[in-house]
Amino acid sequence: MGDFKELERIAxxxxxxxxxxxxxxxxxxxxxxxxxxxILVALYFGGIMNYDPKNPSWEDRDRLVLSKGHACPxxxxxxARAGFFERKLLWSLRRLGSPLQGHPDANKLxxxxxxxxxLGNGITQAVGMALAAKVLKKRYKVFCIMGDGELQEGVVWxxxxxxxxxxLSNLIVIVDYNGLQIDGAVxxxxxxxxxxxxLEAFGFKTHEIGGHVYKNLIDxxxxxxxxxxxxxAIIARTVKGYGVSFMANRVEYHGIPPTDDELEKALKELDxxx
Amino acid sequence: MEYKATRDGYGDALVxxxxxxxxxxxxxxxxxxxxKSAKFNKSFSxxxxxxxxxxxxxxxxxxxxxxxxxxxxxxxxxxxxTGRAFEIVRQSIGYQNLHVVLCxxxxxxxxxxxxxxxxxxxxIAVMRALPNMKVIVPADYNETVLxxxxxxxxxxxxxxxxxxxxxxxxxxxxxxxxxxxxxLKNGNDAVIFACGMMSYIALEVSELLEKDGKHIxxxxxxxxxxxxxxxxxxxxxQTGRVFTVEEHSVIGGLGxxxxxxxxxxxxxxxxxxxxxxxxxxxxxxxxxxxSYGFTKEAIAERILKGLNG
Numbered sequence: 001m002g003d004f005k006e007l008e009r010i011a012x013x014x015x016x017x018x019x020x021x022x023x024x025x026x027x028x029x030x031x032x033x034x035x036x037x038x039i040l041v042a043l044y045f046g047g048i049m050n051y052d053p054k055n056p057s058w059e060d061r062d063r064l065v066l067s068k069g070h071a072c073p074x075x076x077x078x079x080a081r082a083g084f085f086e087r088k089l090l091w092s093l094r095r096l097g098s099p100l101q102g103h104p105d106a107n108k109l110x111x112x113x114x115x116x117x118x119l120g121n122g123i124t125q126a127v128g129m130a131l132a133a134k135v136l137k138k139r140y141k142v143f144c145i146m147g148d149g150e151l152q153e154g155v156v157w158x159x160x161x162x163x164x165x166x167x168l169s170n171l172i173v174i175v176d177y178n179g180l181q182i183d184g185a186v187x188x189x190x191x192x193x194x195x196x197x198x199l200e201a202f203g204f205k206t207h208e209i210g211g212h213v214y215k216n217l218i219d220x221x222x223x224x225x226x227x228x229x230x231x232x233a234i235i236a237r238t239v240k241g242y243g244v245s246f247m248a249n250r251v252e253y254h255g256i257p258p259t260d261d262e263l264e265k266a267l268k269e270l271d272x273x274x
Numbered sequence: 275m276e277y278k279a280t281r282d283g284y285g286d287a288l289v290x291x292x293x294x295x296x297x298x299x300x301x302x303x304x305x306x307x308x309x310k311s312a313k314f315n316k317s318f319s320x321x322x323x324x325x326x327x328x329x330x331x332x333x334x335x336x337x338x339x340x341x342x343x344x345x346x347x348x349x350x351x352x353x354x355x356t357g358r359a360f361e362i363v364r365q366s367i368g369y370q371n372l373h374v375v376l377c378x379x380x381x382x383x384x385x386x387x388x389x390x391x392x393x394x395x396x397x398i399a400v401m402r403a404l405p406n407m408k409v410i411v412p413a414d415y416n417e418t419v420l421x422x423x424x425x426x427x428x429x430x431x432x433x434x435x436x437x438x439x440x441x442x443x444x445x446x447x448x449x450x451x452x453x454x455x456x457x458l459k460n461g462n463d464a465v466i467f468a469c470g471m472m473s474y475i476a477l478e479v480s481e482l483l484e485k486d487g488k489h490i491x492x493x494x495x496x497x498x499x500x501x502x503x504x505x506x507x508x509x510x511x512q513t514g515r516v517f518t519v520e521e522h523s524v525i526g527g528l529g530x531x532x533x534x535x536x537x538x539x540x541x542x543x544x545x546x547x548x549x550x551x552x553x554x555x556x557x558x559x560x561x562x563x564x565s566y567g568f569t570k571e572a573i574a575e576r577i578l579k580g581l582n583g
Contacts, residue, residue: 059343106341106370114341118365124331125366128338128346135299135321135344155362158331166323 004214010081011041012270015243017077017090019266022257025094028102031240031253033074035178035211036145039236040078042217043143048225050140053083056110062140063113063129067122068147068176069103070255075112076100084111120153122146123173127159130171130231141225144173149181151192157202163231164203171231172224173204176211178240180251195235204233211236243270276443280436280470281379283418285310288347290419291426292318298426301336301348303329308438309349309379329359336374337366345373345426352378352394352435356401363431368404371430375422376401382521383549383566384439384471389556394435395549399526401433402499408452409499411435411520411528413473415443417496420450428452437521439559441471445494455502457509461489464515464581467506469495469528472519478570479519479577486578501531503539510536516544517577521568524548545580547573 014037022028043049049062066075073093080087085099092098099108103117114129116122126144133140150156163171175195183189192198199206205227209216217236224232240254241247244266247258258266291298292314299321306312306324315322325332329350336346349355355378356363367374381394401409410425410432412418418436425432447456458473459480468476473494480490491509495501495518510516516536518529529546536542549566563569567576 063342065338114338115366115370118361121334121362121365124334124362125338125341127331128335128340129342130338131323131335132299132339132342132344135339136342138342155328155330155334158326158328159334162325162328162331162335165326 007041007045007214010045011037014041014074014077014081016267016270018073019244019258019263021073021077021090021093023260023263024091026257027094028073028257029070029255030247030257031180031250032068032071032147032176032178034242034244034247035238035240036071036074036176037242038212038214038217039145039174039176040074042214042221044078044082046214046218048218048221049143051082053111056084060138060140063142065114065122065126065129065142065144066104066116067126067144068119068150069117069122072104075104079111085109119147119150120155123156123159126171127163127168130163130168131166133170141170141172144171146173146175148175148177148179148186148192149189151175151195152190160199160202160204167229168231169228172221173231173233175233175235176238177235178238180240180249180254182254184251199233203230205230206233206235208235208237211238212242245269277440278415278443279438279440280412280415280418281310281438283412283415284349284377284379284422284434284436285313287419287422288314289317290423292321295345295426297343297345299323299339299344299346301325301332301346303327303332303350303354305350309377311347311349329354330362333359333362334366337370337372340372340374347375347377349377349379351392352381352397353392356394356397356433360400364404367431368406371406373428373430375425375432375434377434377436379436380438381435382437382470383554383562384437384521384559386559386562387556390553393554395523395554396526397435398498398522398528399530402526402531406430407499408432410496411469411498412496413470413494414441414445417445417450420447421496424450424452435470437471439471442474444474452497453500453502454497455505456494457491457505458494459492461491462513463488463490464517464577465491465493465509465513466517466519467493467495467528467532468519469498470521472521472568475570475573476519479574482570482574483577488578488581490577495528498528498531501535503535506532506535507540510540510542514542515581516542517547517580518544519547519573522548524550547576
């Protein structure tokens with residue numbers, strides 16, 4: 001442990017793919033996609049998740065539910081890198097007939113474990129998947145990436161309550177805590193804090209970590225996988241638009257793709273490691 | 275005549291399905307005694323999940339279970355499972371075309387004293403409007419058992435509507451087929467398409483009208499989506515006069531389905547009998563049926579007026 005250069009290189013390529021995809025589509029969510037890249041890279045390339053791109057519906061695979069479905073460009077680019085489909089498919093994002101829908105569609109694209117997008121719906125499905133493992137006596141884990149603003153949806157807390165009630169230790173929720181939502185700062189729009197206290201009160205073993213630091217991410221995810229007592233929540237502190245200076249922490253880039261000029265500038269920045 | 279509630283048919287059929295298929299799991303939202311899913315819990319407690327008073331999460335959990343190969347049956351009062359949970363039913367069950375069976379019990383005004391807040395009168399309409407969703411309203415206990423058992427091998431989502439009130443057990447067929455209506459009685463002067471407990475009442479209406487020399491065909495239209503297009507068309511042509519009777523709003527339910535089909539295929543006069551775009555209220559089932567025109571006498575009178583007018 002300690003040398004995460006390879007993961008950082010993959011993350012940089014994925015960020016570049018995201019920006020190119022969004023620029024070509026001329027629509028989509030930049031900020032929230034860039035903020036979860038390191039989480040996805042840790043899961044898919046850090047030895048955390050069991051999956052087989054040649055057999056995407058393998059029943060013993062670990063599941064990933066992207067409850068904040070609008071960040072799917074990051075997941076699409078990750079899945080392409082992981083070998084689920086050809087990278088050139090990325091450039092069809094949001095086009096008519098493309099399996100890369102504006103929000104993830106499990107019926108259209110290999111590697112997507114649940115259709116999501118309407119906030120709060122992903123976590124309910126993740127709870128169902130984790131509960132199903134108990135019935136089917138399977139050992140798979142269910143990872144669910146949620147947005148911090150998403151936690152304002154009431155059904156999220158219904159799902160958390162059920163996860164603790166049924167002691168779903170195979171459920172690992174990762175909150176992409178970037179602090180921003182469409183209308184502004186989460187604390188201004190509708191404060192979700194004190195989040196750690198709330199999650200713990202709801203029965204989750206909760207960790208708070210830096211969401212762009214591979215050592216943190218991987219150590220915590222390994223700890224979470226070993227938890228057999230309760231569901232785990234990881235509050236990953238991230239930066240919306242991470243990796244591109246002019247997008248970072250800018251709420252305007254929530255749902256806006258880069259222009260051609262911005263793309264050129266952003267790709268240069270990523271290559272030079274600003 | 276034996277009287278039983280369709281909700282009991284749901285509970286009894288679940289137990290049979292539990293024996294047939296280990297993938298069957300049942301969820302409820304703190305109403306398992308009322309929806310009768312508690313019967314399954316008694317036999318298969320390891321495959322029964324009470325999700326608490328949280329219908330929306332229950333719908334999403336059922337979707338997640340279906341994604342992992344289980345066959346979930348989720349029940350609550352019809353007003354909640356199609357209302358409170360609607361958005362998740364749409365996004366996670368309907369949109370993904372997952373095989374989840376939703377059962378809404380305590381439908382219509384026959385639920386009685388709890389009043390308008392608890393009477394589902396638009397559930398058929400909202401479920402019918404969802405792509406992939408199939409909608410079944412069984413006529414009695416027997417048909418409910420057959421229909422619930424038939425859902426095991428259907429693809430995609432299904433909505434089954436049951437009732438709390440006991441009603442006559444009169445269906446004698448051996449299987450339920452999606453997209454098939456049953457012609458309970460033939461006649462050339464008019465046809466009544468009915469569903470739920472109104473199917474038996476429609477038969478009684480037809481008998482009453484015999485005395486006035488009117489020969490009315492009666493159809494048990496339990497498969498509301500898809501409907502039986504062939505039989506609907508044949509009877510519309512045969513009688514030239516169509517009535518629909520349902521314990522639901524006249525907007526978007528069985529009557530809506532028949533009208534939509536006939537308008538495009540054989541435009542003929544259709545009169546929809548149901549709740550006339552109003553909510554219900556508290557009262558006994560009998561008082562409510564009198565007050566909203568659901569008795570056999572009231573329906574017969576309307577049909578006679580319609581035929582003579």
